[in-house]
Amino acid sequence: MTVSDTPAASAVEEHEVHLLRQMLRIRRFEEKCIELYSASRIRGFLHLYIGEEAVAVGVMEALEPGDAVVATYREHGHALARGISARALMAEMFGKQSGCSRGRGGSMHIFDAATRFYGGNAIVGGGLPIAVGLALADRMQGRERVTACFFGEGAVAEGEFHESMNLAALWKLPVLFCCENNLYAMGTALARSESETNVAVKAASYDVPAWTVDGMDVRAVEDAARRAVAGVRGGGGPYFLELRTYRFRAHSMYDPELYRQKQEVEEWKKRDPIAALVDRLQSGGYLAAGQLEQMETAIAAEIDDAIAFAEAAPLEPVEDLTRFVYSEGSR
């Protein structure tokens, strides 16, 4: 039986293959980051998204190029899914001038004007008010743009969550709040930080449409995100998505993981969003023989290229240390 005999992938499956590629790019990119971190080529904090890829990939699919994104310190996946090149991202982690933030931000502060990626915020909850403001500006200037704001379930305890939800709802602003509920805030399980553990219920108390979504199923995430984005863009004010997911790795590279059972981690790994999609596509025969391998090869090449680029990239001159404290020529 030859490759050509595999059933022709429909548009739907082709799209799913695309989703798979996006998730794989993130997974392989971060796996490389672990190596590079151990080799001290990447420094600072490194928060991995491994296990949560379906969330960023699914939501980004629902956004237009003109929309805006606000993320957290755990944002490699969002950056890649949004279209920031692996080169710019890797160079940033290497602290190089060619990095998307010229090496001044690092892993926690990925910024990119071209894709309207407003960071990379390392203060839990700190990005929410900014997202509200981005949306306010779009509203006041009559632009039909959406601002997607990602944050963890731990951020729900912060006052800035409360104030931002209310402000966005009160003013009917085009914000898509994406709560990545991976059950833990560092070592604190949701039940040890919230009296009401149903995050969607909390969001609804601001009069914001709020849905809970299986964050391990990229198609479910994309569907929900598309519906929510349509509502937001249509002037329905903010929407809230609780995306139930799980982080397979430690919180950061320094986390002894005393707060959860290996067993629990293993259970969740069985729901790996990438493996699940691969299974589905393969069982349906929508991945031609060798297609996955080809994809892996292409991704490996992309990442190796990014590393080579990052290594070769120049550093910001030390003389420029105080550049960008104020805008050029403003002082």
Added chain:
Amino acid sequence: MTVSDTPAASAVEEHEVHLLRQMLRIRRFEEKCIELYSASRIRGFLHLYIGEEAVAVGVMEALEPGDAVVATYREHGHALARGISARALMAEMFGKQSGCSRGRGGSMHIFDAATRFYGGNAIVGGGLPIAVGLALADRMQGRERVTACFFGEGAVAEGEFHESMNLAALWKLPVLFCCENNLYAMGTALARSESETNVAVKAASYDVPAWTVDGMDVRAVEDAARRAVAGVRGGGGPYFLELRTYRFRAHSMYDPELYRQKQEVEEWKKRDPIAALVDRLQSGGYLAAGQLEQMETAIAAEIDDAIAFAEAAPLEPVEDLTRFVYSEGSR
């Protein structure tokens, strides 16, 4: 017909007469404050409670002497109802050493260790975390005491409200949250500051029992407060009361009141908690002829005495300016 012919007041009505006296003391005290403020004998900010007396009086009735109170800058009523003498209160407003805060706090910062009155907080929402901490200490030390925390509906928009409600509920702390919903935060009506205007619904989203009460009916307030306090003291964690009331006067002495209609104020004045109770008692014949007049006379005397006391009271010596920045002998 002689006085003795009026039906003997039952215990219930006697208690209501007491409630009336408490509300009247607050009303007359503040009416005097207005005069004194115009005469510049009281300075700084003066936030009047006139119209809202039933709230403080009703809730305080439900508290034990060992319980604690945290209030706002609009706290003359709470202070008097809690048992702080008119003398200590008036002397404080005069900035005298004999004031409950030695003249260092003024109208917005009434404190009294004897009645466990923890102020007098002039930062909207700023008192809520403190109330949570007071309750936490009681819980950790196994004392069955309740901390009553008063704040306006405007404070609900602050992050500190959100964080405090969650913390108190998460740890099941003995806090009675009393939201004085007088419909306005300075000039901002609730509907212009909250996407969800049902304050009790917001409180319930933290899994806290929350009731809405007619804050113009002192008996209704007392009943609700007693039930809530019983729940709190019984270990049921925090309770939340939304007390619907109205401020008859301006926000402070500087407020032009551009944000509401005279008509609206007049409508609410028809529900004056004091007039309502007087009517009820009189129509039921529970106020002996002349009893109200006697009460007024006694209250007027109490207030005149307080003013005389305040005027005669000494000032803190200027040499003591930096006293109480740190505890005596700690430096």
Added chain:
Amino acid sequence: MTAPAAARTISYREAMREAIREALQRDPRVFLMGEDVGLYGGCFAVSKGLLDEFGPERIRDTPLSESAFVGAGIGAAMNGMRPIVEIMTVNFSLLALDQILNNAATLLHMSGGQFNVPLVIRMATGGGRQLAAQHSHSLEGWYAHIPGIKVLTPGTIADARGMLWTALEDPDPVLIFENALLYNMEGELAPDAGAVEIARAAVLREGSDVTLISYGGSIPKTLQAATELKGKGVDARVLDLRTLRPLDTESVLASVRETHRAVIVDEGWRSGSISAEIMARIMEGALYDLDAPVARVCTEEVPLPYARHLEDAALPQVPRIVAAVLTVVGAGG
């Protein structure tokens, strides 16, 4: 009816209002956002009347959510608007400090120059109104510690009228501190008064014996002290810093090199006040020009008390300034 070219008398409050109105008229991207700036007319009546003129979208009342609406100002500024965020008073700005220090002040740098934050934050500051410990802070000098923001302290009618537009044209975050005691101050304003530069300190009064360095709410007191000193035979120059960050070190040093003596008048708490930074810069740049140690008149290190006599004793007052100057001109050789 005064001739069009004549200067007119106007209050600091009206000057601020005119500046806001002009900004709203000149630039459709400008809007005012804060607690009670609209329907209430502004806590200090600065924005009174603007709601009727510009509507609720551009004169935007906010809930009591300092952190969220300051952060929203940051986001709006990064997305094409020119927000003027009013924090009612500096005392409440602490609730928004995370947004100011961790976001507004850092975004341009963290993003490698991609996202500047053309945001203006106005707030009332200062004591002297018997509002006690939580409502009397004077933290503008403290804010001046933060790289990435600029700190303006208009102390004259002309600056109240002219600093806002310059701040709005600045590509980066600018904080404007308005001392609440100045709002009722009246003064002459030139008919052509408009935007002013914010880079330089200004000599408000010439003098050769000593330089009195001050800013914001202490300017009137300092000028009065200079007048009283004249009667005592001391010719004091008054230098208005105007901007606390970046600090115009050159003007300070140049003046000290001429007068060889200086006294700083600063409403901030003494320790760690901006006056300390000025003394440090004088030590670094003009130590050998000094005929006497620089002195400072600051606020006593106490949460401001309500009682009038105690608050008066805590804040810089004309007699304390005069006394400090007399010591300094008497001292040294």
Added chain:
Amino acid sequence: MTAPAAARTISYREAMREAIREALQRDPRVFLMGEDVGLYGGCFAVSKGLLDEFGPERIRDTPLSESAFVGAGIGAAMNGMRPIVEIMTVNFSLLALDQILNNAATLLHMSGGQFNVPLVIRMATGGGRQLAAQHSHSLEGWYAHIPGIKVLTPGTIADARGMLWTALEDPDPVLIFENALLYNMEGELAPDAGAVEIARAAVLREGSDVTLISYGGSIPKTLQAATELKGKGVDARVLDLRTLRPLDTESVLASVRETHRAVIVDEGWRSGSISAEIMARIMEGALYDLDAPVARVCTEEVPLPYARHLEDAALPQVPRIVAAVLTVVGAGG
């Protein structure tokens, strides 16, 4: 097995942990509260193991609600407890600044002396770990501006071990800043090491040519600079401020009067740093004892960048300290 009387080598982290454990054992009113202090073992592993030993009531994990749990610490302190509130890092303390400045620092005064706040707040501080602009602040000197609180900056093993108990015995709010780079530092600790007084600065190294004034995370760098200077023929004294508020002015002035020259090493941003306050006090109290202007080595005024070479260039480093000292000893006469 070492003899009981012998000094032992211990890390700054272990010293802090021992101090916390001892406090929990000695006083039932003491408890530790903060984000991930329990099950996670503490962000910097300082409280590791304490949950098992003392249980979840006294090693209390909190939600991400900095303002609420710091405020709760204030309330608990006023109601008979002795809370140790841990704010994971100073960078997040801005979210609780309203509670610290408007409540903890003012309550005793506003209440006319009725309610003191025996609260201890610990937080990690400082840069140097490539954590970029939002995670590298060094604001202890900035906090020292606030009347009503005390600011401790343990820079030695002995102070890491001994300052906490003294802080807990203090009737008023005490903030303890632990520079994160010090946690792994090891040193000798006397077997009888315990509480230490916090009122005085300490001479960590004798010297007669110049006084190097420093604190906290800059202490090791300053000591190393002194060693290198010795090789260059400069005999530098190292004075550890230990407490930034109240500042031990006497010790600073006494030392300057002996060495006639001084250099301040301070990880805070230059403008408005505690180093400025120290220079101001030297100007006020020992100007005529100076043979040269006091110099300061501070952090460049930039949100700290991630890239190693840029961050290194921004922070005080031994070569910069040495160079500054050589200039100062070369200058003046």
